[in-house]
Amino acid sequence: MAVNQPSALTREEALKIVDELVRTPNIKKHLLAVEAFMRRLARHFGQDEDEWGLTGLLHDADYEVPEKDLDRHTEITAERLRQYVGTERIISAILAHNHKAPMDTTMAKALYACDNLTGLIVACALVHPDKKLEPLTVDFVLRRFKEKSFARGASREEILTCEPNLGIPLPEFIGLGLEAMKGIAADLEL
Numbered sequence: 495m496a497v498n499q500p501s502a503l504t505r506e507e508a509l510k511i512v513d514e515l516v517r518t519p520n521i522k523k524h525l526l527a528v529e530a531f532m533r534r535l536a537r538h539f540g541q542d543e544d545e546w547g548l549t550g551l552l553h554d555a556d557y558e559v560p561e562k563d564l565d566r567h568t569e570i571t572a573e574r575l576r577q578y579v580g581t582e583r584i585i586s587a588i589l590a591h592n593h594k595a596p597m598d599t600t601m602a603k604a605l606y607a608c609d610n611l612t613g614l615i616v617a618c619a620l621v622h623p624d625k626k627l628e629p630l631t632v633d634f635v636l637r638r639f640k641e642k643s644f645a646r647g648a649s650r651e652e653i654l655t656c657e658p659n660l661g662i663p664l665p666e667f668i669g670l671g672l673e674a675m676k677g678i679a680a681d682l683e684l
């Protein structure tokens with residue numbers, strides 16, 4: 495009798511986890527943005543778009559759960575994901591973005607670099623006269639990137655790891671992020 499056979503993680507299952515743990519619409523949008531960016535980066539590297547997308551979609555799923563113990567962030571998601579088969583790399587990358595595992599795969603390095611850029615791009619859209627992603631150019635984002643006082647929460651240092659860790663120059667990295675996020679502009683309501 496087969497009882498509780500571990501199953502593979504599908505996007506539907508991942509969305510169930512997200513909807514169960516995430517309370518704030520902006521965090522869900524952030525997860526969707528990083529999912530799209532990760533899928534684009536997987537394509538860039540000829541890697542598994544589904545696996546990279548799931549990593550992006552779930553990376554901050556538990557962000558609001560450990561109210562009193564932020565240190566538990568990513569560990570709660572990791573526990574949930576251990577119930578599925580074949581999620582080791584995803585778990586490791588998610589833990590690594592919160593400095594809880596070594597950043598030893600390209601997927602983990604991609605997550606670390608793209609996470610903060612999505613926030614910077616959202617901030618750029620919001621200050622653009624149209625308040626939309628569509629008119630944003632690489633130059634526009636690059637100029638805001640260089641303004642230290644703009645969207646301070648978006649760590650330039652982490653974004654810039656795209657160059658040494660992924661071998662992607664910053665302008666190209668911004669272009670990939672813009673392309674990915676424009677592709678889901680409706681979901682992001684931007």
Ligand SMILES: [Fe+2]
Pocket residue numbers: 524528553554609610
């Ligand atoms: Fe994030």
